[in-house]
Amino acid sequence: MSLHHDAYDISYPPPRKAVLLVTCMDLRLMDDVVQFMDHDNLTNRYDHVTIAGCALGALGANGKHPHWVDTFKDHFKIAHELREFEDVYIIEHRDCGAYKKFLGKKGGSFDDTPADQEREREVHARWAYEAAEVMKEWARRMGVPLNVRSFLMNLRGDVKPLAPPADPSVDGKG
Numbered sequence: 001m002s003l004h005h006d007a008y009d010i011s012y013p014p015p016r017k018a019v020l021l022v023t024c025m026d027l028r029l030m031d032d033v034v035q036f037m038d039h040d041n042l043t044n045r046y047d048h049v050t051i052a053g054c055a056l057g058a059l060g061a062n063g064k065h066p067h068w069v070d071t072f073k074d075h076f077k078i079a080h081e082l083r084e085f086e087d088v089y090i091i092e093h094r095d096c097g098a099y100k101k102f103l104g105k106k107g108g109s110f111d112d113t114p115a116d117q118e119r120e121r122e123v124h125a126r127w128a129y130e131a132a133e134v135m136k137e138w139a140r141r142m143g144v145p146l147n148v149r150s151f152l153m154n155l156r157g158d159v160k161p162l163a164p165p166a167d168p169s170v171d172g173k174g
């Protein structure tokens with residue numbers, strides 16, 4: 001947990017309406033997630049879906065829990081009925097135990113070297129952007145607009161926008 005976030009690396013205009021927030025269930029970062037949402041002018045303006053592994057879990061946990069896709073889709077639709085949100089935030093996080101569990105030690109665990117930190121970023125980007133595409137397709141079929149922003153949080157609670165994967169084939173499945 002960290003107390004001060006004067007400088008998130010964030011430059012886009014904050015959303016004006018309520019958003020749908022998707023995060024992992026990780027207990028270490030819940031307070032940091034709330035703090036980040038407060039910073040984005042979204043205090044009490046988001047429905048929060050927590051799912052182990054965040055985007056990876058929402059896409060069925062690499063085939064380990066395929067029914068989670070339907071669970072996530074049901075939450076997406078209910079939240080949309082209630083809020084008519086136009087923005088989704090996906091906040092992935094580093095050192096995710098669910099990534100280790102669902103992708104295995106080789107694909108889902110990362111050490112502190114710069115190379116491995118970049119690989120970790122890349123794997124999260126791959127799943128987050130795939131989840132974004134899936135949600136955009138749901139929204140398209142519903143005939144509603146949707147923006148999806150993806151982020152990566154570290155264990156201090158620092159948040160950075162997650163750039164698209166450089167190599168979409170890097171999914172950690174190895």
Ligand SMILES: [Zn+2]
Nearest residue numbers: 024026096097
């Ligand atoms: Zn996690």
